[in-house]
Amino acid sequence: MAYSERVIDHYENPRNVGSLDKDDEEVGTGIVGAPACGDVMKLQIRVEDGVITDARFKTYGCGSAIASSSLVTEWVKGMRVEQALEINNSQIAQELSLPPVKIHCSVLAEDAIKAAIRDWQAKQQAQVS
């Protein structure tokens, strides 16, 4: 199957690959998997004053899964948490011209950013109480 140019670009030059300290109070970590194919994705964000200042990912999966997570980290940097929560998979799929059989990769990336934000939110609530 032919990958779109955008996918190949992110696959060959992935943005923001790496890890943040998951125990840091300002860091949210989302780990998700695609049971059908065995892809796993870790997406992390650092939040300061409600703004995402850094984002990192590690994805073990196909080119579309790597590109989807790479794109999301690029997008969320500089976004407010509430804005990042609104990212949905169809935006990712559209940006990367994903074919129908690869839509689940964009769903995975959406799930990962949402999970990372939830993790960060849980840490903030734990701090308050």
Add this chain to the structure above:
Amino acid sequence: MDAMNHFARLGLAPSCDIDAGALENNYLALQKRHHPDGTANGTVSERRLAMEISSAVNEAYRVLRDPVRRVEYLCRLGGVDLDSSDPNGGAPTMSQSFLIEMIDRRDALEQTRARGHAALDELRAKVEREQDDALAFALVSLRSGSIAAAAVALVERRYLQRLVGEIDGEV
């Protein structure tokens, strides 16, 4: 979905423990009976029917002769489709600890690779044993009627299979 399931198609009762000899014999007999060549002089609809049955028989055989596909198919008959990510009736979501372990083990792969072929082969053999264990656990679960537990074990097996792919350097 096809009104006739793969087991019925090949004249077998749905079970994890099928008789391999009966599978083979029934398959060959059906393939012979419905071979498209046998209806070469028949009407269009006879030929079409023979072709449809013949391809359904082939598909059933392809699934049932493979121990992993067979067990996955039994899950599907039990209402869990591992190829679907639907929260209702799709593949079960794995625990965070399992997913973290899968990430960590993939992260560690580079170091193992740096230690050379022997280390990589050893790891590969270990992951393959884990895959076998997961399949065995799925079988035990199915025999005791727990489709949910079998489905989790089979998904675990898929992640491990993918890990073997990573070890082999597949993308």
